[in-house]
Amino acid sequence: MSGILDVVSAVLLLAGATSCLLGALGLLRLPDLPARLQAGTKPQTLGVLLILLGTAVRLEFASASTLILVVLFQMLTSPVISQIIGRSAYSTGTLRRDELVVDELAERMREDGDESGPPAGPRPS
Amino acid sequence: MTAVFAVALGMLCLAALLTLVRLLRGPGTLDRVAALDVLVILIVAATAIYVAIYRDGSNLPLLLAVALVGFVGSATAARLVERWERHR
Numbered sequence: 001m002s003g004i005l006d007v008v009s010a011v012l013l014l015a016g017a018t019s020c021l022l023g024a025l026g027l028l029r030l031p032d033l034p035a036r037l038q039a040g041t042k043p044q045t046l047g048v049l050l051i052l053l054g055t056a057v058r059l060e061f062a063s064a065s066t067l068i069l070v071v072l073f074q075m076l077t078s079p080v081i082s083q084i085i086g087r088s089a090y091s092t093g094t095l096r097r098d099e100l101v102v103d104e105l106a107e108r109m110r111e112d113g114d115e116s117g118p119p120a121g122p123r124p125s
Numbered sequence: 126m127t128a129v130f131a132v133a134l135g136m137l138c139l140a141a142l143l144t145l146v147r148l149l150r151g152p153g154t155l156d157r158v159a160a161l162d163v164l165v166i167l168i169v170a171a172t173a174i175y176v177a178i179y180r181d182g183s184n185l186p187l188l189l190a191v192a193l194v195g196f197v198g199s200a201t202a203a204r205l206v207e208r209w210e211r212h213r
Contacts, residue, residue, distance in 0.1 A: 010129040013174060017136035020170055024140035027163055028147050033155055036147070040159045044166045051133075051170045055177040063182035070169065070188045077196040081162055084200050085155055088207035094153045 009058040016050030019043045032096075033089050041078040048074050130178050134171065141167050154210065158202045165195030 026039025052067045089095040090105055097103060141164060148160040169192050176185060 006126055009177065010126065013129060013133045013177065014136075016170065017133040017140075017174075020167060021136045021140045021143075024143040024147075024163060024167070027160065028143045033153065033159070036156060037159055040163045044163055048166055048170050048173070051173045051177075055173045058177045059180060059182060063185055066182070066185040066189060067173075070173075070192055073189065073192050073196075074166070074169070077192070081196060081199050081203070082159075085159055085203045088203040089153070089155050091207055092155075092210040094155055 005057055005060070009054040012050050012054030012057060016047045016052075016054060018047075019050060020047035023047060033094055034086060037082040037085055041082045045074055045078045130174060133174055137167055137171050137174070154206045155203065158199055158206065161202075162195060162199040165191060165199070169195075 020043065023039050023041075023043030026043065027036050030036045030039050049071050052071050056064045056067045086095070087105070090097070091109065097106075144160050144163045144167065148157055148164070151157045151160060169188050172184065172188050172191065176182060176188075
């Protein structure tokens with residue numbers, strides 16, 4: 001029985017590590033920020049999911065609750081992080097707006113009154 | 126089994142190296158924020174493999190803590206960049 005579990009966890013761990021590696025490779029090779037955000041979040045989340053699944057199998061699901069919590073947390077936060085970074089890139093001009101095919105953020109920012117007052121903290125010199 | 130762990134850890138180290146290159150080369154601050162977030166995810170993955178190797182669930186909460194800190198850190202950094210770089 002334990003032979004099968006070992007094989008399953010080995011396959012899961014290797015698949016997860018490969019997915020993480022491909023994500024990092026994409027992060028390096030892709031041309032601009034939005035593409036890198038894609039590579040930085042999706043394969044990494046899949047990689048962590050597979051690795052944690054492999055760990056759970058290897059621990060015979062003894063402490064699977066924490067692992068499931070980490071996986072869920074990772075799957076929830078990755079999209080939020082890429083959305084925040086994308087929005088920040090959009091408003092600081094890193095993202096070139098003329099290249100955008102669909103631009104729904106422009107009027108939403110105007111609706112928000114474009115709250116871009118001077119930052120509260122000390123300005124970096 | 127140890128060969129599997131060695132290969133998996135090796136791949137994660139290579140991924141961390143590639144992320145480090147992006148961290149150093151990244152033209153904008155936001156590339157660096159994204160690279161740091163990927164680095165945190167790799168740390169979580171490497172810790173999970175360590176747990177798998179020695180079968181001790183003692184540092185599992187560490188996984189959760191690192192994931193939490195990584196998320197909050199990246200979100201705050203991105204928001205800060207948004208507020209400060211606009212005035213340049």
